[in-house]
Amino acid sequence: VGDGELEAIRAIRSLLPPLGPGEIGIGDDAAAVRIRGGHDDDPLLLAADALVEGVHFDLGLSTLADVGWKALAVNVSDIAAMGGTPLDALVTLVVPRALPLAGFYEGLAESAEEYGCRVVGGDLSTSPGDTLCVSVALTGRCDGHQPVSRAGARPGDTVFVTGPLGASAAGLRFLISPLAKSVPDVTERLIAAHRRPRARVREGIAAARAGASAMIDVSDGLATDLGHLAVASNVGVRLSEVPVAEGAELEEAIGGGEDYELLFAAPAPAVVRAAFAEAGLRAPIEIGTCVETDGAPVITLDGHELSGKGYEHLIMW
Amino acid sequence: VGDGELEAIRAIRSLLPPLGPGEIGIGDDAAAVRIRGGHDDDPLLLAADALVEGVHFDLGLSTLADVGWKALAVNVSDIAAMGGTPLDALVTLVVPRALPLAGFYEGLAESAEEYGCRVVGGDLSTSPGDTLCVSVALTGRCDGHQPVSRAGARPGDTVFVTGPLGASAAGLRFLISPLAKSVPDVTERLIAAHRRPRARVREGIAAARAGASAMIDVSDGLATDLGHLAVASNVGVRLSEVPVAEGAELEEAIGGGEDYELLFAAPAPAVVRAAFAEAGLRAPIEIGTCVETDGAPVITLDGHELSGKGYEHLIMW
Numbered sequence: 326v327g328d329g330e331l332e333a334i335r336a337i338r339s340l341l342p343p344l345g346p347g348e349i350g351i352g353d354d355a356a357a358v359r360i361r362g363g364h365d366d367d368p369l370l371l372a373a374d375a376l377v378e379g380v381h382f383d384l385g386l387s388t389l390a391d392v393g394w395k396a397l398a399v400n401v402s403d404i405a406a407m408g409g410t411p412l413d414a415l416v417t418l419v420v421p422r423a424l425p426l427a428g429f430y431e432g433l434a435e436s437a438e439e440y441g442c443r444v445v446g447g448d449l450s451t452s453p454g455d456t457l458c459v460s461v462a463l464t465g466r467c468d469g470h471q472p473v474s475r476a477g478a479r480p481g482d483t484v485f486v487t488g489p490l491g492a493s494a495a496g497l498r499f500l501i502s503p504l505a506k507s508v509p510d511v512t513e514r515l516i517a518a519h520r521r522p523r524a525r526v527r528e529g530i531a532a533a534r535a536g537a538s539a540m541i542d543v544s545d546g547l548a549t550d551l552g553h554l555a556v557a558s559n560v561g562v563r564l565s566e567v568p569v570a571e572g573a574e575l576e577e578a579i580g581g582g583e584d585y586e587l588l589f590a591a592p593a594p595a596v597v598r599a600a601f602a603e604a605g606l607r608a609p610i611e612i613g614t615c616v617e618t619d620g621a622p623v624i625t626l627d628g629h630e631l632s633g634k635g636y637e638h639l640i641m642w
Numbered sequence: 643v644g645d646g647e648l649e650a651i652r653a654i655r656s657l658l659p660p661l662g663p664g665e666i667g668i669g670d671d672a673a674a675v676r677i678r679g680g681h682d683d684d685p686l687l688l689a690a691d692a693l694v695e696g697v698h699f700d701l702g703l704s705t706l707a708d709v710g711w712k713a714l715a716v717n718v719s720d721i722a723a724m725g726g727t728p729l730d731a732l733v734t735l736v737v738p739r740a741l742p743l744a745g746f747y748e749g750l751a752e753s754a755e756e757y758g759c760r761v762v763g764g765d766l767s768t769s770p771g772d773t774l775c776v777s778v779a780l781t782g783r784c785d786g787h788q789p790v791s792r793a794g795a796r797p798g799d800t801v802f803v804t805g806p807l808g809a810s811a812a813g814l815r816f817l818i819s820p821l822a823k824s825v826p827d828v829t830e831r832l833i834a835a836h837r838r839p840r841a842r843v844r845e846g847i848a849a850a851r852a853g854a855s856a857m858i859d860v861s862d863g864l865a866t867d868l869g870h871l872a873v874a875s876n877v878g879v880r881l882s883e884v885p886v887a888e889g890a891e892l893e894e895a896i897g898g899g900e901d902y903e904l905l906f907a908a909p910a911p912a913v914v915r916a917a918f919a920e921a922g923l924r925a926p927i928e929i930g931t932c933v934e935t936d937g938a939p940v941i942t943l944d945g946h947e948l949s950g951k952g953y954e955h956l957i958m959w
Contacts, residue, residue: 456771462779
């Protein structure tokens with residue numbers, strides 16, 4: 326997917342009618358919409374994310390049950406990144422060949438139970454191709470606060486991440502190179518992080534309630550996703566630290582992606598820490614500060630501009 | 643997609659928690675859900691339908707703009723088949739190769755404008771395969787009446803269809819065999835019916851308000867879709883007529899599919915006719931009557947059991 330498609334995305338935005346006040350459209354983790362004719366003042370969250378065989382998963386490295394888990398979890402993560410609670414999912418499968426799908430549905434149901442959401446419909450189609458595609462759409466709702474977009478960070482805000490990064494990429498490294506030097510328990514945790522990522526729903530709600538000004542989930546890697554937040558908010562970010570998961574490497578933490586920790590900015594760090602403590606959650610890690618930018622937002626670590634592209638597997642709308 | 647997958651679908655139903663009163667889950671044109679924590683008594687409708695290259699469209703016979711139109715229209719049709727109004731769509735593209743997508747988005751935007759709905763998000767992924775997949779999820783809402791499922795038809799109800807059938811299949815026939823004997827204006831209309839099907843939103847609302855007991859859209863063909871309605875409602879259907887679109891053949895009307903007319907049962911045919919007239923809509927065509935069944939529902943036409951499978955391109959959840 327190249328520049329032509331990015332132009333096409335800009336084209337579709339220009340073709341569509343503008344959204345109403347308080348609504349969020351294409352370009353965030355999830356959309357936030359008012360239901361026309363409805364009687365609810367709170368917006369409905371809508372997320373959609375696809376997993377494509379050979380791009381997002383490899384059935385030699387993950388089971389179909391893992392894929393079922395992950396297909397829902399990555400969408401739950403998008404709802405979490407708005408500060409929302411996931412509700413109802415539609416699951417569409419495009420199946421290229423005879424695959425025993427029972428395992429997929431088992432993993433999907435486990436994921437639905439874990440996140441307290443329901444699969445209420447979807448579609449199932451054969452495909453003449455050879456690539457399994459799973460596409461999930463998920464609703465969600467914010468309770469008592471507005472959805473947190475990517476666009477509200479301000480200079481001076483503190484930047485947090487909900488946990489150390491790089492575990493999924495390191496897990497993939499061990500799966501691809503089974504002879505890599507591994508530490509029994511640690512390696513298993515890393516592999517589990519890759520196969521069955523966890524969405525941070527309670528953390529997202531705590532951050533939103535603590536006044537988070539902008540939030541995104543780490544799906545494409547810290548550098549890429551922090552870049553999205555910085556561009557949307559028109560700020561730079563001065564990083565003080567990159568927390569690396571045990572057994573992972575710094576470059577995996579910066580560029581690895583698929584960690585699904587939440588990255589957020591907030592004006593009052595003490596309020597954030599208190600909210601997480603009160604909710605019984607692990608304290609979020611303070612990793613930097615938003616700064617003024619004149620021109621393109623720049624993310625720096627120890628005075629150097631952060632590079633390290635993520636998987637770039639997805640271009641989020 | 644064979645028996646194993648049908649079993650898997652039954653498996654996922656058994657794995658999932660039961661729905662609440664008034665909710666509709668897997669197995670209808672769209673789901674109807676209450677928003678947990680919300681303040682709206684009316685359910686939200688959720689539909690998802692995918693179009694797969696080589697199964698649902700052929701880029702030698704339709705343009706990418708046609709595919710964009712149709713991808714949304716078939717989902718609008720699912721919302722219409724519940725008696726709902728379409729609201730907000732998520733559009734996910736899995737793109738196997740360099741395709742200029744601007745045309746797709748133009749067709750999508752035209753379709754969104756036609757049906758008064760919005761594209762508010764989605765996903766875009768590359769694919770290592772060679773098959774373009776478009777997967778749409780769409781919300782909807784019923785205003786002042788309950789959603790109409792497939793399951794409420796009762797013996798004695800009159801069966802209606804909102805228009806003559808077979809146009810899409812006939813259009814496809816002319817596209818595939820351009821030397822087939824064609825009548826200029828008629829052939830163009832048939833081809834347009836195939837490339838740019840119309841969803842019957844106003845008709846669905848009129849039918850629901852007139853007390854329709856069961857409704858489904860004709861996506862897989864009259865025989866197949868009437869069969870779905872009959873099975874879900876546990877009735878047989880005695881057909882008196884199959885209305886055939888001008889230029890189409892009887893077997894295309896029975897088995898062709900993709901007409902997206904609405905098929906519904908209603909206890910009071912005079913009320914239905916009055917509701918359609920009042921809304922300024924073409925009168926729906928009375929095609930038969932629901933009858934008691936002891937055992938498997940049977941659909942008969944002139945005393946013969948109706949056969950003629952549809953495209954069977956999709957297995958609806």
